[in-house]
Amino acid sequence: LALLPRPKVVVLDEPFNGLDMDGVQVVRNLVQRLRDSGKVVVISTHTLNELDFLADRSVAVHQGKLVELEFTRGELGASEAAYQRLQEGK
Structure with missing residues (x-):
C-alpha cells in the first residue's frame, strides 16, 4: 500500500477483499497506526x-441517506447488529 507523505485523510475502498488472514492483519495494523497518529x-x-475493532464511528447508506451506526468498538458483531437494527427500523 502506497501513501502520500503525511496525508490527513486516507480513503480505503474494500481493503479486506481477497486477503488471507496475514493480509487482513497487515491492513488492520496499518489502519490502527494511522488512527492512533490522528489521521482520518x-x-x-x-x-x-x-469495523468492530477499527472504527470510532461508522455510517451506512440507508434509503439514500447516511445514517450513523451506534455500536461500541471492540465488541465482536456490534457493527453488524447495529446495521440489522437500522434495517429493522429500531
Whole structure:
C-alpha cells in the first residue's frame, strides 16, 4: 500500500477483499497506526465485523441517506447488529 507523505485523510475502498488472514492483519495494523497518529481513515466495506475493532464511528447508506451506526468498538458483531437494527427500523 502506497501513501502520500503525511496525508490527513486516507480513503480505503474494500481493503479486506481477497486477503488471507496475514493480509487482513497487515491492513488492520496499518489502519490502527494511522488512527492512533490522528489521521482520518475512511473505509468502504461490506465486511462489517472488521469495523468492530477499527472504527470510532461508522455510517451506512440507508434509503439514500447516511445514517450513523451506534455500536461500541471492540465488541465482536456490534457493527453488524447495529446495521440489522437500522434495517429493522429500531
